Structures are given as C-alpha cells and as structure tokens.
Amino acid sequence: MHSTQNKQSTTPPPPDKGVRGWLNHRTGLDALLRTALYEPIPGGARLAYVFGSGLLFIFISQIITGVFLALYYVPSADHAHTTVAYITKAVTAGSFLRSLHAYGASAMIIVLLLHLSQTYVYGAYKGRRELLWLSGLALFALILGMAFTGYLLPWDQRAYFATAVGTNAASEVPLIGESLKRLMRGGTEMGTLTISRFFVAHVFLIPAFIFALVASHIFIFRKAGAAGPVTEDPFEPKQKPELFYPRQVVMDLSLTALLIVGLGLLCFFMPMQLGPPANPADAQYVPRPEWYYLPIFQWLKYWHGSASVVGILVIPSILVAAVIALPFLDRSIERRPWKRPVAMGSYAFVLFVLVGLGLRSQYLDRHDPGVALQLAKQKTEEQEFMRKPFEPELSSASLAAANVALADPLAAKGKTIFEAQSCNACHGDGGVGTAAAPALVGIAAKLSPDQMAARLQHPTAKMTAGGMPPVDLPSDDLKALIAYMQSLK
Amino acid sequence: MCACAGDSETTATSPATSGALDNRRSFLGALLGVGSVFVGALLSVPLIRFALFPLLRLTTELKFSSLGKLGEFSSLAEPVMRTIQIEQVDGWRKAVSEKAVYVTKDTQGKLLVLTSVCPHLGCTVPWNKEKNQFVCPCHGAIFAPDGTRVSGPSLRGMDALETSVQDGQLQVRFQYFRQLVSDKEVIG
Numbered sequence: 292m293h294s295t296q297n298k299q300s301t302t303p304p305p306p307d308k309g310v311r312g313w314l315n316h317r318t319g320l321d322a323l324l325r326t327a328l329y330e331p332i333p334g335g336a337r338l339a340y341v342f343g344s345g346l347l348f349i350f351i352s353q354i355i356t357g358v359f360l361a362l363y364y365v366p367s368a369d370h371a372h373t374t375v376a377y378i379t380k381a382v383t384a385g386s387f388l389r390s391l392h393a394y395g396a397s398a399m400i401i402v403l404l405l406h407l408s409q410t411y412v413y414g415a416y417k418g419r420r421e422l423l424w425l426s427g428l429a430l431f432a433l434i435l436g437m438a439f440t441g442y443l444l445p446w447d448q449r450a451y452f453a454t455a456v457g458t459n460a461a462s463e464v465p466l467i468g469e470s471l472k473r474l475m476r477g478g479t480e481m482g483t484l485t486i487s488r489f490f491v492a493h494v495f496l497i498p499a500f501i502f503a504l505v506a507s508h509i510f511i512f513r514k515a516g517a518a519g520p521v522t523e524d525p526f527e528p529k530q531k532p533e534l535f536y537p538r539q540v541v542m543d544l545s546l547t548a549l550l551i552v553g554l555g556l557l558c559f560f561m562p563m564q565l566g567p568p569a570n571p572a573d574a575q576y577v578p579r580p581e582w583y584y585l586p587i588f589q590w591l592k593y594w595h596g597s598a599s600v601v602g603i604l605v606i607p608s609i610l611v612a613a614v615i616a617l618p619f620l621d622r623s624i625e626r627r628p629w630k631r632p633v634a635m636g637s638y639a640f641v642l643f644v645l646v647g648l649g650l651r652s653q654y655l656d657r658h659d660p661g662v663a664l665q666l667a668k669q670k671t672e673e674q675e676f677m678r679k680p681f682e683p684e685l686s687s688a689s690l691a692a693a694n695v696a697l698a699d700p701l702a703a704k705g706k707t708i709f710e711a712q713s714c715n716a717c718h719g720d721g722g723v724g725t726a727a728a729p730a731l732v733g734i735a736a737k738l739s740p741d742q743m744a745a746r747l748q749h750p751t752a753k754m755t756a757g758g759m760p761p762v763d764l765p766s767d768d769l770k771a772l773i774a775y776m777q778s779l780k
Numbered sequence: 781m782c783a784c785a786g787d788s789e790t791t792a793t794s795p796a797t798s799g800a801l802d803n804r805r806s807f808l809g810a811l812l813g814v815g816s817v818f819v820g821a822l823l824s825v826p827l828i829r830f831a832l833f834p835l836l837r838l839t840t841e842l843k844f845s846s847l848g849k850l851g852e853f854s855s856l857a858e859p860v861m862r863t864i865q866i867e868q869v870d871g872w873r874k875a876v877s878e879k880a881v882y883v884t885k886d887t888q889g890k891l892l893v894l895t896s897v898c899p900h901l902g903c904t905v906p907w908n909k910e911k912n913q914f915v916c917p918c919h920g921a922i923f924a925p926d927g928t929r930v931s932g933p934s935l936r937g938m939d940a941l942e943t944s945v946q947d948g949q950l951q952v953r954f955q956y957f958r959q960l961v962s963d964k965e966v967i968g
Contacts, residue, residue: 359830363872370872377872383833384826537808544812551819683874710863710880716904716917720878726901726959727918758918 326513328540331532333519336539339413340517342406344543345550349399350505353437356392357494364444366490368483371446372568373684379565380681390558396438398554400583403434411638414626415518418525421618423515426508428615433501435583440493442581446486447676448669451569452578454489455481460591463603481571521626566673577665579656586648589655610641698778705775708768717758722779728757735777743773834871843867844944844951847883853891853950859884859907859914859925861896866954879954880904881941882914886926893941893952894927900934902959914938935962 306312306321315321332340363382365374378385407427410416416424443454458481462472477484516528523530533539570576580588594602613620621634628635656662709715709722717728724730738746746754747762747769764772833839845864847853853860859882868875880896896904903918913930914923921932928937942953958965 355827359827362831373872381833381872382830383836384829385833387826388830537805537812540812541808544816548819551823681872683869683872686870686873686875713904713906713917715880716898716906720880720904725903725918727903 328534328536330513330517330535332517332535332539333523333528333532334530335533336535336542337520338542339409340539341543341546342402342409343512345402345546346399346406347505348547348550349395349402350501353392353395353399354498356388356395359388360392361494366444366486368446368486368569370684371444371486372565375445375447375565376681379563379677386562387558390561390563391554392441393563394554394557396441397581397583398550399434400438402550403431407431408638412628412635413518413521414525414628414631414634416618417621417624417626418515418518420511420515420518420525423508423511424618425615426504426511430501430504430508433497433504436497437493437501438581438583440489440497443486443489444493445565446569447566447673448569448573448576449566449578449673451481451571452576453580454485456578456588457580457584458485460587460603463591463599465600465604518626521628523626525624525626564673564677566669567676575665576669577662579666582649585652586645589648589652613637699774701771701774702778703775704768705771705773705778708764708772709775712762712764712772714772722776728759731776732779734779740773740777743776744769747772839869839871841869842953842955843869844946844953847881847893847950847952850891850945850948850950853883856883856885856891858909858912859894861907864952864954881952881954882907882927882938883950884925884927891943891950892926893943893950894938895941895954895957897939897956898934899936899939899957899959899964900932905938935960936964939964 306315311321360378363374363378363385365371375389378389380386410424410427439454439457443450458472458475461475462468464471473479475485475488476482477488518525519528519530579585591603625631656666715722717725718731719725719728722731722734724732734743750759750761762769762772843866845866847862847864861880861882863878863880866877866879868877882894882896884892884894886892896906898905898916898918898921900916900919900921903916905914905916905921905923908915911922912925914925914927916922916932916934919933921934922930923934923938924930927940929935939957941955944951944953956967958967
C-alpha cells in the first residue's frame with residue numbers, strides 16, 4: 292500500500308463558481324464536507340474501523356423502513372396483527388420491507404457488538420474518551436430497548452409471549468419490580484395499552500434519545516480524534532495520519548455494500564415470518580426470545596427464591612457498573628491487548644459465559660422432547676398462517692348487525708317486522724337513522740319496553756308531526772318489534 | 781474536485797504529481813457519488829412500490845352481490861325485493877352490510893335492479909302492491925314499477941344499479957347516489 296498521506300497537495304480554495312460555489316456561499320457546505328471527510332486517522336485507514344459507519348447506515352435504514360411501515364401499521368390490540376399481516380401478505384414489497392426492518396434489528400445488534408468489541412480490544416476508550424464510551428453504552432442500551440419494544444408490535448403469538456416473559460422478568464427486580472412491570476404493560480395484564488406504550492417508546496421516545504446520543508457520540512469522537520492502532524498513544528497520536536477520505540470511506544462503504552447485499556438476499560429469500568394472532572389464552576405456548584436476549588433468558592432460569600436477588604440484581608449490577616466505570620478505572624495508556632491480560636481475560640470470560648448461556652438454552656430446548664415438540668408445532672403454525680391469503684378484518688359495525696339477528700329469536704322476528712313495516716324506510720337499516728327520522732340505536736337506554744309500546748301505539752305530537760304513523764300490530768308482533776329495538780346498540 | 785489536506789499535515793509535492801492525484805481523487809469521488817446515487821435509487825424502488833400500493837391496486841372495492849338465478853326473474857309480474865349482502869373492502873378491513881334492492885323490468889321488458897334508497901332524502905322506498913307503484917313513506921315521492929318518477933318531491937327516478945350475469949346468476953353492485961339532485965351521481 293502506498294501511503295497517500297505523503298502526497299497531499301495544498302488545500303485548494305473553496306469552490307467559488309457554479310452550483311457548488313453558489314451553495315457554498317450560502318451554506319458553508321464545503322467546510323462541513325471537509326470536516327466530515329478530512330478527519331485524520333493516526334496510522335492510516337483500517338478495516339477494523341468500519342463498524343461505526345456500518346451502525347449509522349443500519350440506523351438510517353431502520354428509520355426509513357420504520358417510517359414506511361407506519362403507513363399501514365395501526366398500534367392497537369385489535370388491528371396490529373391484521374395490519375402487519377396486510378403489510379406482509381398484501382402490500383407490494385411489504386414482506387421485503389418488514390423483513391428489512393426486523394432483520395435490520397438483528398444486524399444492528401451484531402454490528403454493535405463488533406463495534407463495542409473493537410473499541411474494547413483496541414483500548415480505544417482510553418485517553419480522555421470516557422464520555423465517548425459512556426454515550427456508546429447508552430446507545431447500546433437504547434438499541435436493546437428498540438429491539439425489545441419493536442418485537443411486540445406485530446402482536447403475533449411469538450411477540451406476545453416473548454414480551455410477556457420480558458415484562459415478567461422486570462417484576463423480579465426487588466421493591467420496584469411489580470410497579471415496573473405494570474408501568475411497562477400499562478396495567479397488570481398485557482393488552483392494547485401495552486401496544487400503545489411500546490409503540491410510543493419505539494417510535495417517539497427512544498428514537499429521540501438515540502438521535503441526541505448519536506449526535507453527541509460523533510461530536511465527542513471528533514473532539515477526541517480517532518484512536519488509531521493499538522500501538523498508538525491514546526492522548527498524543529504520533530503515527531502518520533491518513534485522512535478519512537478516500538481509503539477509509541471506501542472501506543466503510545464496502546461494509547455498507549456488504550450489509551445491503553446480505554440483508555437484501557436474506558429478506559428476499561427468507562422473508563420474516565408472521566405467526567397467528569396473539570392468543571393470551573393459549574396455555575401451551577412456549578415463549579422464546581430473540582437470539583440476543585437468549586443469554587439473559589437462560590441466566591434468569593438459574594435464579595429462584597431468596598437467591599434470585601443475587602442473580603437478577605447484584606451480579607448484573609456489578610457487571611454493568613464495571614463496564615460503565617471501565618475508562619475511569621483503566622487509566623494506563625497501554626492499548627496492546629497482549630499487554631492487558633486482565634481486560635482481555637474478563638472480555639473472553641464474559642463472551643464465553645454469554646455464548647455458553649445462549650447455546651445452553653438452545654441445547655435444552657432441543658433435548659427436552661416436550662419443548663422441542665411444542666416449538667416445532669409453533670413453527671408449523673407460523674408457516675401455515677403465512678400460507679393463508681390475507682383476510683380483511685370485519686369492521687365492528689357489520690359484526691354487531693350480523694349478531695343481533697342471530698342472538699335472540701324474538702329480536703330476529705322483530706327485525707323482519709321492522710323491515711316489512713318499512714320502519715327502516717325512515718329510521719334506516721338497523722335503526723341507524725336517516726334524514727327523515729331519528730336513529731333508534733341505543734333507545735333501550737332511554738325508554739322502557741312499556742314506554743316504547745306506548746309511543747309506538749300512540750305517537751307523541753312531535754312524532755306525528757315528523758310523519759310517524761301509529762303502529763297497529765298484534766301484541767306478539769309488537770313484543771318482537773320492541774325486542775328488536777332494544778337490541779339496537 | 782478537490783484533494784485537499786486536513787490541517788494536520790501538508791506536505792508539498794511537485795505540481796505535476798499533485799495534479800495527477802487531483803484527477804484521480806476527483807474521479808474516485810465522482811465514482812463514489814454516482815455509485816451511491818445508483819444504490820440509493822435501487823433501494824428506493826421497494827419503498828416507492830410499497831407507498832404507491834393503494835394507488836396501483838384496488839384497495840377499496842365494492843364487490844358484486846348475487847341476487848339469485850336469472851330464471852327466477854324471467855316471469856316477473858311486479859318488482860320483488862331482495863336483500864343483498866354488501867361486502868365493502870377498505871384497505872385491511874371490510875364492512876358487511878345488508879341492503880334492500882328491487883328486481884324489476886323496464887318498459888322493454890329487460891331486467892333492471894333498483895336501489896331502495898329514495899333519491900329524495902334517502903328513505904327506504906317500499907313497493908305498494910295496491911297502487912302498483914313505489915310510494916316513499918317519508919315525503920310521498922311516487923315512482924312507476926320501472927323506477928321512473930311519477931310525482932312527489934324527488935327530482936329524479938329511482939336509481940338503477942350496475943348488474944352483470946355470472947354463471948347464470950344475476951349480480952348487482954350496490955352504490956349510493958347523491959340525493960336531492962336531478963342527475964344520478966355516484967357518491968364516493
């Protein structure tokens with residue numbers, strides 16, 4: 292590789308003419324572009340540095356696909372699943388975009404773990420980079436929050452039960468656990484209020500924090516400067532710098548291209564499945580979280596009774612506190628991994644435990660015949676649901692009209708009388724009312740059956756003026772008609 | 781465009797080399813720019829198709845409802861009322877409602893399906909056997925058996941609906957029409 296940084300020419304004057312000149316005079320765009328592209332990287336461009344840009348790309352992709360999905364999605368327990376099924380089965384490119392958004396979440400966590408690992412192994416948190424580390428950790432937590440809240444929104448069996456388990460786990464936290472769970476669920480049970488809460492968190496709250504933190508993360512990064520290779524001084528870089536543009540840009544774009552192609556192929560050939568709608572009464576359903584929550588899921592299984600405080604609160608708190616405090620505790624300027632045995636040892640240990648827990652969970656599922664059978668059944672149910680064509684949701688108005696006639700034979704007879712006597716001519720079909728006469732829907736709340744009979748046989752002056760004739764029917768028919776009127780809701 | 785150095789380092793080289801480098805840099809920049817625009821355009825294809833779906837497909841449709849075998853209506857002496865189930869699809873939801881229509885014949889003896897909604901103010905018009913006329917109970921609009929206006933406040937005759945015959949079944953598509961106007965005008 293030739294070292295481009297040796298051949299830099301002197302800075303040319305900012306563009307003065309043409310469209311770029313015109314824009315530059317008004318926006319200072321050129322200076323902005325220079326700041327973005329001509330960031331010095333001590334020791335030169337490397338493939339190891341591509342993950343931050345990769346994350347930014349997936350985040351932007353998530354925003355765009357998320358906004359488009361919102362064109363059809365409705366966050367409520369009775370429509371969420373229908374609208375996601377509509378997106379998946381009916382809307383052009385809907386399955387592809389939904390898959391891109393769902394797999395994008397997993398891709399983001401993978402790239403995030405790589406970014407975090409690179410920073411850790413390279414000791415890139417050293418040298419006045421405490422805030423950079425902290426903002427990165429906060430972003431990590433927020434991304435996990437996005438994954439957790441977004442997972443519920445399709446409201447299928449898988450989403451419902453995984454979230455039920457997830458919110459239940461929160462109740463294990465001592466003292467505030469139960470309140471925390473109810474705060475998340477919007478009540479003691481999961482329901483339509485839970486969807487609203489998760490939707491607001493997923494679409495408004497968490498993204499707002501992510502925007503702010505991404506901005507500060509990049510700002511703090513530029514202030515501290517790129518850390519460079521492991522042999523570099525984290526405070527005063529001494530190695531020959533290379534500018535971000537062009538080689539590092541090309542490397543970053545290569546990862547982006549890889550992500551586009553990889554996700555594109557995955558979404559096209561293995562689109563994200565949607566299971567049958569959530570059925571809270573299904574007592575057999577075996578919930579399993581997404582892969583990135585599997586280690587925590589497995590970990591929680593080991594802690595019960597009085598010891599649970601240790602496993603659920605003490606150990607995780609110590610771990611989180613250690614990760615947060617890392618740049619404050621580890622003050623040496625040594626960055627070479629082979630000279631940092633404690634740091635590398637703990638990293639390997641935590642990684643080993645997490646991967647081990649995840650694999651253990653998979654292993655147990657495969658080797659418990661009951662669970663394996665049920666998980667296979669759940670998968671089949673998902674595939675069966677995916678094969679069915681999209682069925683539009685019956686609006687509540689049509690259901691009410693259809694049910695009334697069937698529920699009570701007397702009311703059903705009343706309905707035929709209502710139509711035979713042309714009551715529907717003025718009062719509308721199903722008593723919904725027309726320009727000629729008021730609605731009869733909900734009349735049972737205003738008049739008793741006897742009062743109704745009296746009004747029908749002897750209309751008031753106001754009714755007569757409106758064109759209501761006295762109803763002359765045998766008493767059985769009158770009873771049926773009143774039963775029908777009472778059923779109008 | 782420019783191959784400029786950051787503030788951190790400026791090593792002067794001969795003008796000739798720097799000119800060649802400038803050219804190479806601007807070529808790379810143009811290549812990246814064009815490439816990004818191309819990939820961006822490619823990625824926006826599914827987004828555009830997704831967003832334009834309701835414009836390109838029928839997402840709100842009124843289906844034809846069956847009235848019965850064509851033969852049932854061959855020897856029609858007077859208008860008969862049929863209740864049809866109307867299924868209206870609206871995106872991801874559908875509404876099913878019932879509506880009364882009349883199967884009748886026009887002056888040439890061709891089958892005709894009339895909506896029972898009065899073109900005056902929307903009441904349901906019943907058939908009056910004794911008078912051999914449609915008589916609206918609300919404001920007294922009167923229509924002939926083929927739906928033409930006879931007298932009363934309505935500005936036009938009863939509205940005929942679009943029909944079709946499929947597998948020997950008479951089908952009708954229910955629609956609402958604007959009231960209080962002399963011309964038949966579909967609403968919605």
